[in-house]
Amino acid sequence: MKVADIGEFGLIAHIAEMVKKNSSRASTAWKHLCLGIGDDAAAWSTGKSINLATTDIMIEGVHFDLKYTGWYDLGWKSIASNISDIAAMGGVPLYALVSLALPGDIEVKDITDLYRGMIGAAECWQAVIGGGNISFSQHVIISVTLLGRAAGSKLLTRSSARKGDCVAITGYPGLSAAGYEILRHKSRMRPNVKKIMLDTHLRPQPRVEEGKILLRNGVRSAIDTSDGLVADLMHLCEASRVSAAIYESSIPVHPFLAEYFPEKCLEMALTGGEDYELLFTATKTVIDRVRNRLACPFSVIGEITSGTPGEVKIYDRQGKSINLETTGWDHYRSRS
Numbered sequence: 463m464k465v466a467d468i469g470e471f472g473l474i475a476h477i478a479e480m481v482k483k484n485s486s487r488a489s490t491a492w493k494h495l496c497l498g499i500g501d502d503a504a505a506w507s508t509g510k511s512i513n514l515a516t517t518d519i520m521i522e523g524v525h526f527d528l529k530y531t532g533w534y535d536l537g538w539k540s541i542a543s544n545i546s547d548i549a550a551m552g553g554v555p556l557y558a559l560v561s562l563a564l565p566g567d568i569e570v571k572d573i574t575d576l577y578r579g580m581i582g583a584a585e586c587w588q589a590v591i592g593g594g595n596i597s598f599s600q601h602v603i604i605s606v607t608l609l610g611r612a613a614g615s616k617l618l619t620r621s622s623a624r625k626g627d628c629v630a631i632t633g634y635p636g637l638s639a640a641g642y643e644i645l646r647h648k649s650r651m652r653p654n655v656k657k658i659m660l661d662t663h664l665r666p667q668p669r670v671e672e673g674k675i676l677l678r679n680g681v682r683s684a685i686d687t688s689d690g691l692v693a694d695l696m697h698l699c700e701a702s703r704v705s706a707a708i709y710e711s712s713i714p715v716h717p718f719l720a721e722y723f724p725e726k727c728l729e730m731a732l733t734g735g736e737d738y739e740l741l742f743t744a745t746k747t748v749i750d751r752v753r754n755r756l757a758c759p760f761s762v763i764g765e766i767t768s769g770t771p772g773e774v775k776i777y778d779r780q781g782k783s784i785n786l787e788t789t790g791w792d793h794y795r796s797r798s
Contacts, residue, residue: 471697474499500701501620502550502685503610512612516547522602530645533572535664536604537579543688544608545587546668546738550686551610552618552677555589555670559607563599576604587670613674618742620701622682627743627766629706632669632758634716635691637662639734640723655718666738672756676742679751684742690735692774692786698741700772708764710778732776733786 465473478499496512497505503516520526520540528536541558548555560580564573577591584591589608641663643649644656668686676684685698692708699706710728719727743766744752752760769775776784 497617497619502547503553505551505612505617512615512617514548514551514553514610514612514617515607516544516610517605517607518544518547519606520604528602531664533575534579534582537576537581538583538665539579540604540606541580541583541589541608542666542668543736543738544606545583545589545670546666546686546688548608548610549668549670549673550618550684550740551612552614552616552673552681552684553610553612554674555584555587555608555610557590557592557609558584559609560591560594561596561603561605561607562594563597563601563603563605565600565602566598568602583665587668613677616677616682618673618677618681618684620683620685620698621703623698623702623704623743623766624683625704625766625768626745627683628746628749628762629695629708629741629743629764629766630749630760630762631687631691631714631739631741632672632756632760633737633739634714634719634731634759635687635737635739636719636727636731636734637716638666638736638738639663639730640719642736643723649722651722655722658716658718663736666736668738669740669758672740672758675755676740676744676752679755680748681742681744681752683744684740687737687739687741688735690733691737691741692732692776693735694741695774696772698743699766699774702766703771705767705769705771705773705775706764707767707775707777710776710784712761712763714759714761714763729786 468476481499494506494508496507503514505512505514522528526536544558545555580591637659641659644659673684683698683702685694687694695706713728713731715727715731719730723730749762776786778784
């Protein structure tokens with residue numbers, strides 16, 4: 463069996479099971495581990511606080527194309543995507559470690575712009591770049607590890623959704639996918655519309671404050687939408703051993719998305735990815751409480767059900783099930 467046969471998330475599950483079965487649990491480190499493989503960040507307790515760590519890698523030709531992405535934006539996104547993982551736990555970002563692998567013919571001014579973007583994003587959410595490593599490669603590779611801490615004594619996790627919870631999402635999913643389309647096809651549109659879509663794709667704004675507000679007000683389960691709304695809801699449902707139903711009429715499609723991509727807007731909203739919004743579940747009572755406290759818009763799009771774990775059903779306006787060609791991004795199956 464090849465990696466492409468089981469896909470990115472099948473491989474993650476395989477590795478997680480191997481770590482669980484073959485690692486000695488006698489060490490002090492295991493005793494302090496709160497969350498391991500399978501959530502947006504790893505978490506461990508030192509007694510006084512809960513610490514968080516996440517890591518992500520961006521590879522030229524896989525995650526970005528320098529024909530479409532400037533160095534500053536690339537730096538911003540590499541930090542922001544990791545901050546979003548901490549936000550999905552209701553945590554606070556602190557320190558980033560950056561490893562670069564670069565061809566020798568890259569201009570120093572380009573790396574200067576890259577780090578300007580990284581520093582800009584880190585400072586926006588009061589994080590610090592604390593170190594890293596540099597090596598040679600035929601392609602540009604950026605690997606970021608971000609350390610953070612819980613804002614309190616609890617965390618948002620993927621595994622805390624319960625039957626009967628409402629499913630909700632912040633913002634407007636699909637705008638990043640639209641931004642990517644604009645970059646590739648140089649679509650013509652009003653400058654203000656173009657800016658919103660490009661900014662969402664190139665300079666995402668992780669929902670750090672929103673994550674803390676959700677946690678403080680009783681939300682227990684969340685994930686950030688990096689792979690796509692449906693794909694990430696599937697990850698959350700699988701971790702929680704539940705299923706979900708969502709409704710086309712409740713998906714928050716931005717008016718600009720509907721105007722410029724009328725045939726693809728729903729698909730973009732459901733499967734586009736890289737919006738870095740927070741997808742969360744909670745009881746109706748908690749949802750009502752959150753509605754009065756979140757500054758950003760959010761929409762209730764469905765509910766958690768007790769069907770096959772990890773299954774997400776989508777219903778159109780006539781109540782019929784919608785079948786999608788793809789549910790979101792998988793590094794191996796999306797290429798097969």
